[in-house]
Amino acid sequence: MSATLLNGIARTTEPRVALRRFLALDAVVTGANGLAYVAFAGPVGKLIGVGEGLLFELGLLLVAYAAGVGWLASRRTPAAGAVKAVVETNYLWAVASLVALVGWFSPTAAGMVWIPAQALTVAGFALAQQLALRSTTQ
Numbered sequence: 001m002s003a004t005l006l007n008g009i010a011r012t013t014e015p016r017v018a019l020r021r022f023l024a025l026d027a028v029v030t031g032a033n034g035l036a037y038v039a040f041a042g043p044v045g046k047l048i049g050v051g052e053g054l055l056f057e058l059g060l061l062l063v064a065y066a067a068g069v070g071w072l073a074s075r076r077t078p079a080a081g082a083v084k085a086v087v088e089t090n091y092l093w094a095v096a097s098l099v100a101l102v103g104w105f106s107p108t109a110a111g112m113v114w115i116p117a118q119a120l121t122v123a124g125f126a127l128a129q130q131l132a133l134r135s136t137t138q
Contacts, residue, residue, distance in 0.1 A: 015135035019083065020073050022132050026090070026125040027070035033118065034062025048111035065089070083133045090126035094119040 037044060037059025045052040069086055072078045097119035101107060107115060 015132060016077060019078060019129065019132035019136055020075075022125065022128045023069055023073035023078060023083070023086065026086070026129065027066045027073055029121070029125075030062050030069065031066030034059045034064075034066055037062065047108065048114050049107035050105055050111065080133060080137065083129060087126045087130045087133070090122045090129070094123035094126065097122070 037055050039059075041052045041056035041059060044050075045055045072082050072086065097115055101112070101115045101119075105111065105115070
């Protein structure tokens, strides 16, 4: 992914604005996912084959994480170290999701689709944020 492509996706030529937009999108998507897990832990858990209690706790974690990422996105110049922590956490979440899929969870057919899809989405956020951060420091 080139800086030009990232800027096109973010609809700006300013790398710092692109970074903030990718962080904000991450916060919105992660927050919505977390709220859905908290509010509908039972039905969603049954749908994807993940325990209700675990899904509820993951939802709370995601809501808190989204708030932190959203706060970082609201900064005029997000701190590079904090952005790197978000990128690394997102990559870790994506890998952990896939490991849990094959080694821990007993997902339903819907879970076999949902878990990798959300892992790829999170990895996509990480990549976009990583490249946007790199563009801001060049």
